[in-house]
Amino acid sequence: MDTRRARFAALLDTHRGIVFKVANSYGRTPEDRQDLAQEIAAQSWRAFSGYDPERSFSTWLYRIALNVAISHLRSLGAQTPTEPLDERHESHDGLATADDNARHESDQRIRALYAVIDRQSPLDRALLLLWLDERSQREIGDVLGLSESNVATKLNRLKRRIREQMAGD
Amino acid sequence: MTTTNTMNPTTELDDDSLDDLKLAWKTLDARLQRQNALQLDALRDRKIGRIRASLRPLAIGQTMQILFGIVCVLIGVGLWKTFYAIVPVLLAGIVLHVYGVATIVAAGIVLGGISRIDRSLPVLDLQRRLAKLRRSYIFSGMAIGLPWWGLWMLPPMVIVSLQNAKNGVDGLPMWLWMSLALCALAAIGTLWFHRWSHRPGREALAKRVDDAAAGGSLRRAQAELNDLERYVDGEDR
Numbered sequence: 081m082d083t084r085r086a087r088f089a090a091l092l093d094t095h096r097g098i099v100f101k102v103a104n105s106y107g108r109t110p111e112d113r114q115d116l117a118q119e120i121a122a123q124s125w126r127a128f129s130g131y132d133p134e135r136s137f138s139t140w141l142y143r144i145a146l147n148v149a150i151s152h153l154r155s156l157g158a159q160t161p162t163e164p165l166d167e168r169h170e171s172h173d174g175l176a177t178a179d180d181n182a183r184h185e186s187d188q189r190i191r192a193l194y195a196v197i198d199r200q201s202p203l204d205r206a207l208l209l210l211w212l213d214e215r216s217q218r219e220i221g222d223v224l225g226l227s228e229s230n231v232a233t234k235l236n237r238l239k240r241r242i243r244e245q246m247a248g249d
Numbered sequence: 250m251t252t253t254n255t256m257n258p259t260t261e262l263d264d265d266s267l268d269d270l271k272l273a274w275k276t277l278d279a280r281l282q283r284q285n286a287l288q289l290d291a292l293r294d295r296k297i298g299r300i301r302a303s304l305r306p307l308a309i310g311q312t313m314q315i316l317f318g319i320v321c322v323l324i325g326v327g328l329w330k331t332f333y334a335i336v337p338v339l340l341a342g343i344v345l346h347v348y349g350v351a352t353i354v355a356a357g358i359v360l361g362g363i364s365r366i367d368r369s370l371p372v373l374d375l376q377r378r379l380a381k382l383r384r385s386y387i388f389s390g391m392a393i394g395l396p397w398w399g400l401w402m403l404p405p406m407v408i409v410s411l412q413n414a415k416n417g418v419d420g421l422p423m424w425l426w427m428s429l430a431l432c433a434l435a436a437i438g439t440l441w442f443h444r445w446s447h448r449p450g451r452e453a454l455a456k457r458v459d460d461a462a463a464g465g466s467l468r469r470a471q472a473e474l475n476d477l478e479r480y481v482d483g484e485d486r
Binding site: 096097100101104123124126127130131140143144146147148150151186189190192193196203206212213214222223224225226230239242243246 | 280373
């Protein structure tokens with residue numbers, strides 16, 4: 081039991097970026113995002129007994145993280161408005177950097193990224209996250225349950241829609 | 250929104266804008282790794298043992314429904330087996346028996362759906378299963394609840410029939426026949442109205458009728474399932 085737990089903890093630590101990226105993309109407030117990250121970790125531990133070590137851990141973790149996040153978002157419904165982007169972004173970063181200008185620019189970039197993510201449906205948001213994370217089409221299909229050709233079609237449509245959305249701003 | 254201009258100051262809508270998104274994602278990734286490295290310890294130690302099993306209340310509810318169904322079957326069998334010579338009681342026993350079995354089957358279908366929920370399934374597969382589970386649960390509730398429009402008549406019918414048999418009186422009193430006739434008329438009327446309201450051209454009325462019967466949840470579950478199917482088929486937009 082302890083060995084399995086230690087193995088899980090090590091794997092989760094290595095791939096913790098997936099948990100936090102999904103939680104930050106689907107959560108609406110800082111508390112909500114923290115709860116979501118914890119829920120993802122908890123559900124991952126619960127499902128870990130069924131994990132096949134021959135298969136990719138990141139794919140497996142992405143599936144759980146996105147499934148938990150989409151269900152979480154659905155359970156919230158329209159009750160909780162998404163927190164303004166400035167606050168969300170500020171909550172990510174408490175560290176100061178030497179170059180304030182560069183920092184300001186990257187802050188703006190991240191804020192704009194969240195604006196794009198927030199405008200997508202829960203399923204398209206999953207597709208976008210996986211594409212941004214530079215996952216292969218095969219892995220994206222594996223995570224979402226789509227064929228590679230379907231992934232390619234959906235990605236093209238999504239990119240076109242994002243360009244249109246950005247053009248409309 | 251002004252923020253997107255920072256993403257792509259030239260406002261040219263070529264792949265540069267998408268490259269900017271990827272650049273922002275990498276920056277965010279680096280920041281999250283740095284900021285959240287310390288939080289993971291707390292996350293592991295405090296929360297992993299406290300799993301929020303959101304489907305547990307549903308499973309408990311369905312188990313209770315199975316127990317309720319077993320009680321109905323036992324009473325129903327007891328009635329038709331013991332008082333098979335008294336026709337109204339025999340019929341009440343059979344109706345209760347059938348209702349109990351339907352209750353158990355409906356709960357079994359929902360429990361089967363719960364057992365197939367695995368969070369490590371591909372996203373669309375799991376979301377589809379969850380939507381189907383929601384739909385089964387709502388159907389199950391309706392199948393168990395709606396018959397009570399008529400089932401409430403069973404206890405008075407059984408009591409009166411047993412008393413009549415004891416006193417050597419034949420048949421049922423007129424008020425009971427009238428009540429049974431009213432229940433039958435109400436059931437037929439409900440079915441007719443449901444079919445009539447769902448004919449082409451009455452979509453708005455059909456939606457209101459369905460919402461009144463299942464509180465809108467059945468329609469939402471079905472719409473969710475339709476959305477998922479459209480997404481898989483590539484007709485999402």
